Amino acid sequence: MLQLIGFDGDDTLWHSEGYYRQANEEFAAIVGRYVDLGDRHVHDSMLATEQRNLKLFGYGAKGMALSMVETAIAVSAGRITAADIHRLIELGKDVLQHPVELLPGIREAVEAVAQHHAVVLITKGDLFHQEKKVAQSGLAELFRRIEIVSEKNADTYRRVLAEFKLQPAQFAMVGNSLRSDVEPVVRLGGWGIHIPYHVTWAHELENGLDDNDPHVLTVQTPSAIPAAVAQLRERAA
Secondary structure (H helix, E strand, O other), X not given: OOOEEEEOOEOOOEOOHXXXXXXXXXXXXXXXXXXXXXXXXXXXXXXXXXXXXXXXXOOOHHHHHHHHHHHHHHHOOOOOOHHXXXXXXXXXXXXXXXOOOEOOOHHHHHHHHHOOOEEEEEEEOOHHHHHHHHHHHOOXXXXXXXXXXXXXXXXXXXXXXXXXXXXXXXXXXXXXXXXXXXXXXXXXXXXXXXXXXXXXXXXXXXXOOOOXXXXXXXXXXXXXXXXHHHHHHHHHO
16 A cells, blocks of 8 residues: 655745746856857757766756856856856856745645645755745645655665655655656656656656556646545555
8 A cells, every 4th residue: 555655846846947947048148148059069068067067066056056157168168257157156046046836736735645645755956945945835744754865766765765664665756757756766666646847957857767657647737646646546555
């Protein structure tokens, strides 16, 4: 039987990626003063720099801002001004201060699931930023445990399950990222509920799941999450 349901934070409980997209648009406008933005190399360079820096900076706005500065210096061959570098840093600060806006219906969905299961929040990113978002969300009291992690992989989920003394088959994860929220759990033998967000960071699009994997359900709205949990509970039984 399913006993524990995990929820992702960014773009599952509250909006996030849109603020990063807005920052990237402003980044492009700044860099466009120095290079031809029609050159796909500029965009590929930014993504490559971010992915390369994940092991150093982790996920979040701080790493994004540092990667923007590094990319801007590289693609402009060092011509970018100090004023524009300062503006790139400000973009990161803007993302860190964005308001927390819950997805419509998500609080009711978590409350409904929590009536029958223990629920946990497992979110990744900068510790200070994620703690701030959790506090401002008003959802903290709904969760049995809140885990803020640097990466979501099999080892992360094993640790959480070990703390609850549960097997993977007793756990389902709800999230917008197949790569981070669903695939690692399914690989362990658990269950996943995918709730796509309208925009997704390119890094999170990579996954190796079968489209017809019986351990995964896809829903389009938060209101459909409780029914999906019930359906997986039947499959798990």
